[in-house]
Structures are given as C-alpha cells and as structure tokens.
Amino acid sequence: MKNKKVKELRKNQGLTCRELAQLVKLDTIDILKIDDMKVKDLSEPLKTKIIPILRGDYMDKIP
Numbered sequence: 001m002k003n004k005k006v007k008e009l010r011k012n013q014g015l016t017c018r019e020l021a022q023l024v025k026l027d028t029i030d031i032l033k034i035d036d037m038k039v040k041d042l043s044e045p046l047k048t049k050i051i052p053i054l055r056g057d058y059m060d061k062i063p
Contacts, residue, residue, distance in 0.1 A: 001042040001055070006031075009054040011059070023058060024049050 001009070010020055010031075017035065019027045034042060039051065052058060 003038060005036060005038055006050070007035040010035070013056055020053065023053050032043070044048060
C-alpha cells in the first residue's frame with residue numbers, strides 16, 4: 001500500500017478529490033497536490049489521517 005499513489009488508492013475506494021477532502025477535513029486543492037505522490041512520501045500527520053480512509057476503514061463506522 002505504501003508504494004502506491006494516493007490517486008490510485010482513492011480511485012479504488014471510488015472517491016473523488018472533493019469527497020476525500022471532506023472526509024479528511026482538508027481543502028480539495030490540498031488533495032490534488034498530493035494525488036500524484038506515493039503514500040510513503042506523505043508527511044506523518046497527513047498519512048495518519050488519510051490511510052484509514054484509503055483502506056476503507058471509515059466504512060465500518062456507518063450504521
């Protein structure tokens with residue numbers, strides 16, 4: 001997972017940039033900036049926010 005790009009993992013979850021930005025509570029432009037970066041290259045605070053969403057863990061919390 002760490003060697004894949006954010007865009008690839010985001011598309012696998014079926015999320016748009018805007019949806020991912022809302023889930024992570026960031027601006028859409030920030031997501032577009034990191035879209036072509038690999039997960040391992042992200043900063044640690046951003047990585048801890050974004051990895052559970054890209055893995056699909058947030059779906060477990062929906063009743």
